[in-house]
Amino acid sequence: MDTKRLLATSGSILMALSAFAANNQGAQDLVSRFLGSTIALSTMLIIGFFSIIGYVIVAMMARKRNRSIALWILFSLLGTPWLMILILFCIGKDNTGLQDR
Template identity: 60%
Template sequence: MIKSKRLIATCLSVLMVISAIAANSTEVQDPVSSLLGGTFALATLIIFAVLYFIWYIFVAIMARNRNRNVALWILFSLLGTPLLMMLILFCIGKDKSEDKRYND
């Protein structure tokens, strides 16, 4: 679980370092290239942050549709990864005991 977060962080770091090197290269001194290198790094960071946030929303939707505690599953996602929690939610299925509690 922790390894996947480290892998994502490492990939983001490598992308940002590569773009920073491209932006600050001595061969590339024009302002347009510097702007594009920084813009690429920022755009990459924003895209990954938005995707990661969307995964948390998917976990919440899956937990709600399966009659599970949404806050608890979001907490599990913070401790693990959202993709792992979506897989677990998919495998364990719907909580039918909660349906009986509210329909009786």
């Protein structure tokens, strides 16, 4: 099935359910539970996606700055990945392993 057709069909079904629920008190509870759970699930998926993206960015920044990836991921689990990104950005690169020439 085409993506546009799937989205259009889903939208039509949701509109029909909303119109039906507006005229039927018993259906209002069912539709509101369905829509509420759908919105809650999609919100959790979006938050999870951005969290995973945050951990990936922390790992890439730690590797680029010659820092321990595992340690910074652990810090991210204890705090937030977005805070660790800010800290990594501020502290810069670790040059202790490099020799002066």
